[in-house]
Amino acid sequence: MSLQALIESSPYFSITNEGELTLLTMNAPWGQAVISTQGAQLLSYIPADQTDLLWLSPNAKFAKGKAIRGGIPICWPWFGAHDGEEKYPAHGYARTSEWQCTQIQVFEHQAKINWTLASNPAYPPYASNMELEMTLGEDILLQVRFTHTGEIPERYGIALHSYFPVTSINQTSISGLNGKMYFDKTNSSIQKQIGDVSFSGEVDRVYKDVKGECVLNTNNQRIQISSLGFQNAIVWNPGEQLGSSMGDIGPDHWDSFACVENGNIQEHSPMLIKGEQFVGTIRIARR
Numbered sequence: 001m002s003l004q005a006l007i008e009s010s011p012y013f014s015i016t017n018e019g020e021l022t023l024l025t026m027n028a029p030w031g032q033a034v035i036s037t038q039g040a041q042l043l044s045y046i047p048a049d050q051t052d053l054l055w056l057s058p059n060a061k062f063a064k065g066k067a068i069r070g071g072i073p074i075c076w077p078w079f080g081a082h083d084g085e086e087k088y089p090a091h092g093y094a095r096t097s098e099w100q101c102t103q104i105q106v107f108e109h110q111a112k113i114n115w116t117l118a119s120n121p122a123y124p125p126y127a128s129n130m131e132l133e134m135t136l137g138e139d140i141l142l143q144v145r146f147t148h149t150g151e152i153p154e155r156y157g158i159a160l161h162s163y164f165p166v167t168s169i170n171q172t173s174i175s176g177l178n179g180k181m182y183f184d185k186t187n188s189s190i191q192k193q194i195g196d197v198s199f200s201g202e203v204d205r206v207y208k209d210v211k212g213e214c215v216l217n218t219n220n221q222r223i224q225i226s227s228l229g230f231q232n233a234i235v236w237n238p239g240e241q242l243g244s245s246m247g248d249i250g251p252d253h254w255d256s257f258a259c260v261e262n263g264n265i266q267e268h269s270p271m272l273i274k275g276e277q278f279v280g281t282i283r284i285a286r287r
């Protein structure tokens with residue numbers, strides 16, 4: 001069924017355009033959402049009587065085949081630079097591909113939106129269909145699911161790369177990672193987290209063996225990020241120098257967001273045999 005046909009039978013949903021992209025919007029009594037069909041990327045979610053749970057860069061570009069800076073991009077079937085193929089795009093092709101919306105269900109206090117993306121033959125050898133279920137109610141609940149269909153076992157990378165608004169990055173901290181080992185991408189070292197994560201300069205870390213939840217604390221709010229099935233938390237803010245130089249962030253916005261991403265990457269990347277499935281879920285809630 002086309003997206004147009006789906007929204008015609010779903011109260012609260014409509015279709016708009018931004019730049020070259022199509023956006024699905026929800027204006028329901030329990031919350032307002034904006035989702036890009038490119039990437040099946042939730043860009044904004046404002047639960048009733050709250051402010052946005054997600055950060056979308058005021059300088060984000062809405063162009064076909066370009067990553068959108070903000071919301072929750074899905075990095076798949078690899079994370080970061082591809083390990084082996086230099087020409088493959090960073091963070092996989094899921095975030096820059098057009099997904100198909102397969103179902104919209106409206107309930108009393110929430111809606112469920114289902115999306116699917118077939119593997120792209122231009123980027124072998126990944127043979128798998130990706131499915132995403134978004135549940136938007138009081139909180140955000142996202143579940144990704146994919147089954148390897150190729151004969152040869154394959155290693156996948158997956159991350160839900162969430163961007164959160166903060167009042168000032170230097171007054172922001174993340175709890176829940178105390179004692180965890182992390183790979184520091186800024187200097188390629190392995191470190192141990194002591195206490196809460198705080199930010200000064202570029203922070204780009206892959207925490208390992210993470211289970212349960214993290215809480216992002218900023219001046220006026222606490223955002224709880226819980227996950228199931230994911231073993232990495234990736235924490236990123238580019239800092240002033242790098243952030244100011246990035247066209248879709250810039251000098252005025254680098255300090256107004258923090259990324260707390262849930263994924264299975266590096267040594268936690270799932271190696272799937274034919275028929276084997278990976279399922280990962282996150283819940284984002286203001287507490």
Ligand SMILES: O=P(O)(O)OC[C@H]1O[C@H](O)[C@H](O)[C@@H](O)[C@@H]1O
Nearest residue numbers: 067090091185204234235236259
């Ligand atoms: O600029 P992007 O390709 O969207 O990546 C943005 C960031 O994503 C993750 O957090 C990585 O750990 C960072 O190394 C990267 O800079």
